[in-house]
Amino acid sequence: MARIPPPVATVRAAVRRELTSGPVLVACSGGADSLALAAAAAFVAPRLGIAAGLVTVDHGLQDGSAARAASVAQWGRAAGFDPVEVATVDVAGRPGGPEAAARDARYEALSAAAQRSGATVVLLGHTRDDQAETVLLxxxxGAGPRGLAGMPRRKGLFVRPLLDVSRADTRGACAALGLAAWEDPHNADPAYARARVRADALPALAAALGPAVVANLARTASLLAADVAYLDEVAAEALATARTSAGLSVTALSRLPEAIRGRVLHAWAAELGAPGAALSHRHVAALDALVTGWHGQGPAALPEGILVARRAGDLVRASL
Structure with missing residues (x-):
């Protein structure tokens, strides 16, 4: 029996560990990471009796993107995926920078494709290197523990099997399998912060501190993710206890440790309609000041024009 090249075996093993149910949909851009992921899923899923489809998203941001998406779809059909879909998205006019707009559009498209196909899992090709970059950014x-926890391995539909796999292994797997991976020019464009981290910051850190720095940053994310998950559970219980008919009890909030109170206030602000992407430490600190630094000040302002005031011992949503 021919020996399986080590990078191929590494990627397949990572996919096998996470592929516990289906049907599954693989998100594939044609880059080395997602192509190695898709090839591994095409091998592993049938052997586990799990149906697997493939979706590639065309953001329309580069010349030839439609042809490239069609090529990925053609490869997916030849590899045995069913269904195979090209999801075309419109990034123009979305809030945030170009990276955020493309990401939001992509996840919306992937969720919609999963719904159409009946998939219960969408596999994403983020690697250990991507996780290290995320932690460094x-x-x-100045992000807190939640930001430093990086990308979650599982969140809703989405699963990232390759967070313990290096980018070198995904490239090696593609080479071993004879797969021609696409190189996204955005990944080398210094206009993007992640591209600068990839090209300059992480290599400089590795040169100064040793090559293990990438794995260590990714491991930091994993350790913090476990802590964040536990603290979120505690905060959810504290939020339920602090609720009143009007809002949240200041007395109950004041008894909470700072780390838990901040999470409670963040979660409550999100319930009021403050979007997570716009809800910053500054907003939560303003809410906290209504609890711990009360001196008769006016309402705290949250994103989307939401106001919160302290009245009769409660934090309540206020109006002008």
């Missing part, structure tokens, strides 16, 4: 932004 979050650290530079």
């Amino acid at each position: 979050a650290l530079a932004r």
Whole structure:
């Protein structure tokens, strides 16, 4: 029996560990990471009796994107995926920068494709290197534990089997299987922060601190993710306890440890309609000041024009 090349075996093993149910849909851009993921899923899923489809998203941001998406779809059909879909999205006019707009459009398209196909799982090709980049970017932004926890391995429909797999292994798997991966020019464009981290910051850190820095950053994310999950559970219970008919009890909030109170206030602000992407530490700190630094100040302003005031011992949604 021919020996399986180690990178191929590594990617297949990672997919096998996470592929516990189906039907499954693989998100594939044609880049090395998602192509290696798709090839592994095409091998593993039938052997587990799990139906597997493939979707590729055409963002329409580069010349030839439609032809490239069609090529990925053609490969997917030849590899045995069913169904295979090209999802075309319109990124123009969306809030946030181009990266955020493309990401939001992509996830919406993937969710819709999963619904159409009946898939219960969507596999994403993010690797250990992607996770390390995410942690470094979050650290530079001054993010808290949730940001430093990086990308979750599982969230709703989405599963990332390759978070413990290196980018070198996905490239090696493609080479071993004779797969021609597409190189996204955005990944090398210094206009994007992630591209600068990939090209300059992480290599500099590896040169200064040793090559294990990538794996160590990714492991930090994994450790923090476990802590964040536990603290979120505690905060959910505290939020339920603090509720009143008007809003949240200031007395109940004041008894909470700071780490839990901040999570409770963040979750409550989201319930009021403040979008997570716009809800910052500054907003939560303003809510916290109504609890711990009360001196008769006016309402705290949240995104989307939401106001919160302290009245009769409660935090309540206010109006002008």
